[in-house]
Every structure is written in structure tokens, then in C-alpha cells.
Amino acid sequence: MTKNNIDSGDLNSLNTLAAGLVHEIKNPLNAISINLQLLDEDLQNRNSVKDSKMSQRIRLLQKEVSRLDSILSDFLRFAKKYELHLEVCDINEVIDSVLDFISPEAMQNSIRILKGFDTKLPKCNLDSNIIKQALLNVILNAQQAMPEGGELIVRTYGRGENIFIDITDTGVGIESDKIDKIFQVYYSTKKNGTGLGLPAAKRIIEESKGTISIRSEDGKGSSFLIKLPINSKAQEE
Ligand SMILES: Nc1ncnc2c1ncn2[C@@H]1O[C@H](COP(=O)(O)OP(=O)(O)OP(=O)(O)O)[C@@H](O)[C@H]1O
Numbered sequence: 001m002t003k004n005n006i007d008s009g010d011l012n013s014l015n016t017l018a019a020g021l022v023h024e025i026k027n028p029l030n031a032i033s034i035n036l037q038l039l040d041e042d043l044q045n046r047n048s049v050k051d052s053k054m055s056q057r058i059r060l061l062q063k064e065v066s067r068l069d070s071i072l073s074d075f076l077r078f079a080k081k082y083e084l085h086l087e088v089c090d091i092n093e094v095i096d097s098v099l100d101f102i103s104p105e106a107m108q109n110s111i112r113i114l115k116g117f118d119t120k121l122p123k124c125n126l127d128s129n130i131i132k133q134a135l136l137n138v139i140l141n142a143q144q145a146m147p148e149g150g151e152l153i154v155r156t157y158g159r160g161e162n163i164f165i166d167i168t169d170t171g172v173g174i175e176s177d178k179i180d181k182i183f184q185v186y187y188s189t190k191k192n193g194t195g196l197g198l199p200a201a202k203r204i205i206e207e208s209k210g211t212i213s214i215r216s217e218d219g220k221g222s223s224f225l226i227k228l229p230i231n232s233k234a235q236e237e
């Protein structure tokens with residue numbers, strides 16, 4: 001095996017190893033957090049300037065500990081292996097449930113949701129829950145790209161053995177030199193972004209034997225095109 005040639009077996013054991021390591025770090029981190037809290041409680045009964053300075057430092061440490069903990073939790077969620085539970089599903093209904101979920105916030109942010117669904121779309125053999133997660137990640141990004149409002153246009157259509165989902169927004173768009181980066185793990189331009197949303201969506205879609213691609217013009221919005229097989233089992237054979 002060459003250095004650049006990691007197969008899926010290696011990747012699985014790497015994932016297991018990494019998940020184990022994360023758990024090992026999370027436990028002592030938890031103990032540190034509890035002890036910091038106890039220390040802070042002890043200091044609350046004293047009132048000297050020195051004690052309140054110490055208390056401030058402890059809170060700073062607590063904040064960092066909880067930041068580390070959430071980095072590790074995000075990583076665990078990302079590194080875990082997906083077990084696909086394939087079932088016959090209507091992709092328009094799957095998209096609808098994601099749009100229903102985000103529509104209250106979209107309305108608040110003056111985002112109009114426009115749907116162009118192909119009603120004759122064949123049923124697909126996919127894991128609808130996991131596909132929902134991938135769609136939610138892409139649609140949330142579209143929503144976050146339109147802080148001043150705009151349009152979220154979701155279209156579906158079928159071609160041959162595949163169905164296509166086009167998710168377009170009229171948001172800020174992505175500069176052409178950044179497009180290569182957006183699927184990279186931990187790449188984020190947001191204050192509170194983990195940069196795991198799109199890599200997770202890509203992984204889910206690829207594990208379902210599909211593809212995701214992007215078209216974006218800076219300042220004009222972005223379009224994500226998701227291709228999924230009608231029968232992902234058939235693609236394996
Ligand atoms: N529809 C979009 N419009 C503009 N930029 C986008 C869009 N989708 C993704 N991006 C860019 O790609 C980056 C990576 O997206 P990704 O979903 O992986 O992480 P995130 O949204 O920053 O954080 P998280 O999803 O973890 O909350 C974003 O920070 C943003 O810069």
C-alpha cells in the first residue's frame with residue numbers, strides 16, 4: 001500500500017481508532033470540567049479580589065474545556081460509520097419534510113421557498129433518514145447564505161436510472177477560488193460553523209452511490225446538484 005492509497009478497510013479501522021481516542025479524551029475532560037465547577041463554587045464563598053480573579057480564570061478554563069468537548073462531539077458525529085437502512089421512499093416527500101422543518105425560520109428571514117417537483121419521479125431505494133440529514137445540511141447552508149432574504153428553489157427530476165435534486169439559493173455565493181475548499185473537512189467561513197456540514201452531506205450521498213456538485217457565482221447565489229440512484233443496491237452489483 002502506498003501512502004496515498006488508503007482503501008475503505010483502512011479508513012474504517014482509522015475511524016474506529018479515532019473514535020476510541022476521542023472517547024478517551026472526553027472522559028478526563030469531563031472530570032476536569034466537574035472539578036473546575038467545584039473549585040468555582042468554593043470560591044463563590046470568598047470575596048477577596050484575588051479570589052474573584054481566580055474565579056474569572058476558572059470560567060475561562062471552563063469555556064475552553066466545553067469548546068474542546070464540542071469539537072470532539074462534532075468529530076465523533078462525523079467519523080461514525082453510517083449503517084444504511086434502505087427502504088422504498090418518495091424523494092419529493094423526503095425533501096418536503098426538510099423544507100417543513102426549516103420553513104418557520106425561512107419565513108422569519110424573508111426567504112421564499114419555491115418548489116419545482118417532478119410528480120412522476122420514480123420511488124427510490126434509499127435510506128431516507130440519512131438522506132434527510134444530507135439535504136438538511138445543504139439547505140441550511142442555502143438559508144444561512146441569505147441573511148437579507150431571497151429565494152430557495154428546490155427542483156427534482158429523473159433521468160435514466162437516477163434522480164436529481166437541484167438546490168439553488170440567491171444568496172452571497174462562493175468566490176471561485178473557494179469552491180474547491182467547501183467540501184473540505186473543517187473549512188468554514190462562519191463564526192460558529194464547524195465546517196463539517198458539507199463533508200458529511202458528501203459522504204452520505206457518496207455512500208448512497210450518488211454525487212453532489214456545485215455551481216456558484218460570487219454575489220449571485222449557489223446551486224447544488226445532487227444525483228442519486230433510483231436503486232443504490234443495483235449500483236453495487
Ligand atoms: N449555499 C451556500 N452559499 C454560500 N456559501 C456556502 C454555501 N454552502 C456552503 N458554503 C460555504 O462553504 C462553507 C462550508 O460549509 P459547511 O456546511 O461544510 O460548514 P459550515 O456551514 O460553515 O458549518 P456547519 O455546517 O458545521 O454549521 C461555509 O462556511 C460557506 O463558506
Ligand SMILES: [Mg+2]
Binds near residue numbers: 137193
Ligand atoms: Mg453548513
